[in-house]
Amino acid sequence: MKPILSLAAAMALGVCTAVSGQDDALPKGTALPPPPNAGATPDVPVPLMQAITKRLSADDLEGRAPSTAIEPKVLDYIVEQFKAAGLQPGNKGQWLQPVPTVEITGDHYTPLTISGSKLSFRFGDEYVAASYRVAPKSEVRDSELVFVGYGINAPELGWNDYAGLDMKGKTAVILVNDPDYADEGESGLFKGRRMTYYGRWTYKFEEAARQGATAALIVHDTFPAAYGWKVVNSSWTGAQYYVQKANDGMDQTVANGWVQKPVAEAILKAAGKDLAGLTAAAQKKGFKAVPLGLKVSFGFDNTIRRAASNNVVGILPGKTRPDEVVLYSAHWDHLGRCTPDKTGDDICNGAVDNADGVALLTALAKMNAETGPAARSQVFVALTLEESGLLGSEYYGANPIYPLDHTVGGVNMDALLPVGPSKSYTMTGGDKSELGDLYHKALAARGLGDVPEDHPERGGYYRSDHFSLAKRGVPMFNIERSNDLVTGGVAAGEKAAQDYTDNRYHAPADEYSDAWDWSGIAQDAALYYDLGRELADGTMWPNWRPTDEFRAIRDKACASASKGCKPK
Missing domain, CATH: 3.50.30.30 (Glucose Oxidase; domain 1)
Structure with a gap:
């Protein structure tokens, strides 16, 4: 956790300016025209994910510490990639959502x-x-x-x-x-x-x-x-x-x-x-x-000490129900400069945590843009200050660009391990909401199993960015590949996970390598695409299970909504 420094100089640079004149929080314009191959099942753009991960974890970005002089350079790159993927600016014509911090x-x-x-x-x-x-x-x-x-x-x-x-x-x-x-x-x-x-x-x-x-x-x-x-x-x-x-x-x-x-x-x-x-x-x-x-x-x-950082927000407007929103998120920030290793390297590059998450976020934007507009709008948010306590997502949840009672649900991506594909997945937090029904459907379609979460007593569901939306009633997916790898089984998966935890997590050694195996992250991308697209093209308004701690919040929001979700 690094000190938050003043961003006044950074903001003075005018990074990532407005592109359109959109005035309302909900998209009112016409949908993006469908690409020539609309309707086709999109390929997972692995080279794109490789390039983004490599760039975001490069030494010259100094570990992507938010609210420092390097932030504008990081934001410019993410906006550039969002544009290239086919996104439009998602905050009333702006790419950025400022996040004031103390x-x-x-x-x-x-x-x-x-x-x-x-x-x-x-x-x-x-x-x-x-x-x-x-x-x-x-x-x-x-x-x-x-x-x-x-x-x-x-x-x-x-x-x-x-x-x-x-x-x-x-x-x-x-x-x-x-x-x-x-x-x-x-x-x-x-x-x-x-x-x-x-x-x-x-x-x-x-x-x-x-x-x-x-x-x-x-x-x-x-x-x-x-x-x-x-x-x-x-x-x-x-x-x-x-x-x-x-x-x-x-x-x-x-x-x-x-x-x-x-x-x-x-x-x-x-x-x-x-x-x-x-x-x-x-x-x-x-x-x-x-x-x-x-x-x-x-x-x-x-x-x-007061400061500011920024979320980056892009949108693919919906074709028939643009006021209904599916949210995709991943945090862009990391620790910046940290305790040096034995070689003197003091840059915590954050390649796995979470440059590859932003890479997958961008890949999903590209895949959905290539498929063509969904019925509902799809919003892609690269969040800041996750490492400082989920502050970017907390600010978005408290100050949503798209009303939460119009937000169907979503998926969050964080720290994707570059190892081979798994035989199964796990849903962090257990079967908390009706999103679990879509999850099991998607697993069955791809021939994947479902296994229980390791160490459920640790409350892992409440420690990543999706939680800032969940506690306000919006059902959010948080799923992970299991350690049961297709090649090598549980022994290989546990060894890889432990090696990352022991030797790279929050350390200078969390660096990109051209030798990474991307097949597991590609598997993640395909599954996340299935889950998000099902929500975006469907009519389902998922709710929490009847005894879940967030059920009453969703029910209250839906009951009072003039549009958006409706109570069952």
């Missing part, structure tokens, strides 16, 4: 102290905290502690850990993950071992803010968190990045943080409670939050 770096942390006791905990190795508020100082003083179990309010499941509480002025103490995370399989109310969004730390902080809490503290526990305290410490002791909001985040808590499990145990003991006993109680429906009779205080200063 960087907040905490400093001068006071100990976390508990009134009425001698308990005092150090920042870094015992607790961490940050603020979503753009303010020079964050201070929590004598705030009443309330143990709120897993901090979940899920009306569709009849579960509310905040029932009957007034959290104003109080600090929520929250358990990580879901109540049934330890169960094998997915039969539990919260899908058992598979993490739902209610188990993600981001949700817990958001819900605490909705409940009016002053602060929120998550109790870290390695198994349900799926990572150790070292990960929490490294993620929360440096600069934090957010999308700028008109209210500067003042509707959020004063501070959000984590405490080590032994810290939580000590606090609860001081309150005459037992963490293990309260955890067991919190896992049962009907749990009531427990005021602890203690008050917490801590604080820190904030250094604030």
Whole structure:
């Protein structure tokens, strides 16, 4: 994660200017004329993907760090490729969607102290905290502690850990993950071992803010968190990045943080409670939050820096229902300059993560343009600031160019491993929505199998750009080739995946090579084309499964839509 620097000089260059005079967010013009070979099954343009990946991961683009002087050069190239693929500018005649960001770096942390006791905990190795508020100082003083179990309010499941509480002025103490995370399989109310969004730390902080809490503290526990305290410490002791909001985040808590499990145990003991006993109680429906009779205080200063980056947006207007949109996305950003390797190379080129994703995004645009206009419009977005916390997609989701109740669904592409084709695919997040029906149909048509997601307890569905749309109700595909390769089987696939993770991921060694095997990425391209085109030419408005955490959001959006999706 690299510091976000000023883009004022970059914007002054006038990069990627407007091309047409389109005034409305929805495409109103006539569709693109069909190419001579309209209707033909398009070939996967592997040479195009090779060229784009090689160029985007070249050393002179310095690892594609957003909001730096190199960004205009990256954007110019992506726009050039979008044009060549047949896209039109997709943001009211513009290619770019500016994404305003804010960087907040905490400093001068006071100990976390508990009134009425001698308990005092150090920042870094015992607790961490940050603020979503753009303010020079964050201070929590004598705030009443309330143990709120897993901090979940899920009306569709009849579960509310905040029932009957007034959290104003109080600090929520929250358990990580879901109540049934330890169960094998997915039969539990919260899908058992598979993490739902209610188990993600981001949700817990958001819900605490909705409940009016002053602060929120998550109790870290390695198994349900799926990572150790070292990960929490490294993620929360440096600069934090957010999308700028008109209210500067003042509707959020004063501070959000984590405490080590032994810290939580000590606090609860001081309150005459037992963490293990309260955890067991919190896992049962009907749990009531427990005021602890203690008050917490801590604080820190904030250094604030504002900046901007850009999403790149192109469109293939629809032929008969242009106001209905299918979305394709991939993030263009990477880490820029990073820790040097043994040779002194300090450029994290991001060839796999995610230059080849942008290459596939562009290839899909070209394939669909060659096929001819679909019934619905197809929008292609190269997103920024994924590496800084999904900020480009978060901004698009909060400020959609095309209304979300007019957005049918979509596909996201991220970090495609350049190895051979697989015998099967996996759907990250499981069968969450009716997109699963299209997915299984497409697999069967291509003779591919479907296998369960590895490590569903890690909540992988909630960690990539599609999630910013999903949490606002738009069903999004996130699928991956399995490790069961056609040549070499599972052993070969796992070896290749582990080699990338150990030796190249977020490192200078993530570089393009002419020796790459593109047959697996070509397989991805064909499947993504099937999925997106089926949505674009069809009449289906996919919804989430009835018990999914995003179902109510989609239902509400569809019920109030004047056009776009309609409730069943």
